[in-house]
Amino acid sequence: MHWIIRYGLGVVAFGLWVSVGMAAGDKALAEKTCTTCHNLKRVQAKFGQDRAAWEALVDRMLAKAGAPKLSGVERQAIIEWWAAQKP
Numbered sequence: 001m002h003w004i005i006r007y008g009l010g011v012v013a014f015g016l017w018v019s020v021g022m023a024a025g026d027k028a029l030a031e032k033t034c035t036t037c038h039n040l041k042r043v044q045a046k047f048g049q050d051r052a053a054w055e056a057l058v059d060r061m062l063a064k065a066g067a068p069k070l071s072g073v074e075r076q077a078i079i080e081w082w083a084a085q086k087p
């Protein structure tokens, strides 16, 4: 009986962790990553563009030499954050 409860809670906790990780933008990580090479003004100039444009931009920046190596979840959290900013 106990294992069912433990397993069930584990699945719920994992589901929450995944959905939060996928959906929430990460301001601190976004600003830290995107000011490694230039200031935020460059990024702010793009506020209001659509998500596809952010994905392409973030991937282009992260492909540059010297860019921080991010996981898929971190990359997503940055895209979420910038895509949610209004000009």
Ligand code: HEC
Pocket (backbone or CB within 6 Å): 033, 034, 035, 036, 037, 038, 042, 043, 046, 057, 058, 061, 062, 064, 065, 066, 067, 068, 078, 082
């Ligand atoms: C490894 C260094 C580096 C990092 C990290 C970096 N950038 Fe850049 N960024 C550059 C350089 C160099 C340029 C100018 C050349 C160019 O446009 O590719 C630039 C230009 C830009 C521009 C103007 C170019 C355009 O298309 O209008 C924007 C916007 C921008 N970066 C956003 C970002 C964002 C958002 C991030 C975080 C995901 C980021 N950058 C991280 C190096 C970097």
